[in-house]
Amino acid sequence: MKNNPFRRICRTCLTLFGLVILTSGARASRNVAEAAETVDTVIAKTGDVASGTIAAETVKGLQLKTEPCNTSNKSTIVVFSPPFRKTKIGTITCGTTVLDRYQVEKK
Numbered sequence: 001m002k003n004n005p006f007r008r009i010c011r012t013c014l015t016l017f018g019l020v021i022l023t024s025g026a027r028a029s030r031n032v033a034e035a036a037e038t039v040d041t042v043i044a045k046t047g048d049v050a051s052g053t054i055a056a057e058t059v060k061g062l063q064l065k066t067e068p069c070n071t072s073n074k075s076t077i078v079v080f081s082p083p084f085r086k087t088k089i090g091t092i093t094c095g096t097t098v099l100d101r102y103q104v105e106k107k
Contacts, residue, residue, distance in 0.1 A: 038073040043081075044106040050078040051089060051103040062086065064104050069094035083107040 044050065052066040061081040069092065085105045092101045 038075065040074065040076045042076060042078045044078055044084070044104075046106055048078075049103060049105045051101060052078070053092065053099045054086075054102060062104060064102065068092060068099055078104070080104050080106050 050064055050066055052064045053068040055063040055065040055077055057063070059082075061079060062084065064078045064080065066076045066078055084107055087103045087105075088100055089103045090101050091098050093099075
């Protein structure tokens with residue numbers, strides 16, 4: 001049983017399978033890191049005003065995308081923490097998508 005060829009083949013398969021998982025995981029984390037580099041995040045200070053579309057909103061704050069139709073890989077997100085004032089100022093059309101446009105002021 002010491003030189004069982006089946007055991008050797010199975011060990012090789014498991015090793016290759018493990019390498020595939022490790023390689024794909026490394027590739028995925030690299031892609032996430034590259035995606036994170038394409039977003040500029042700006043933290044709003046008291047008195048700051050920005051306009052754009054709302055990327056996310058929770059009770060802890062609001063993320064405003066200032067260039068919603070930008071087709072390049074670079075975009076800017078302005079983060080507003082409470083208190084802030086949000087006002088709908090119209091709509092913007094990006095291709096075939098119509099988005100609400102807001103002006104947000106940090107108080």
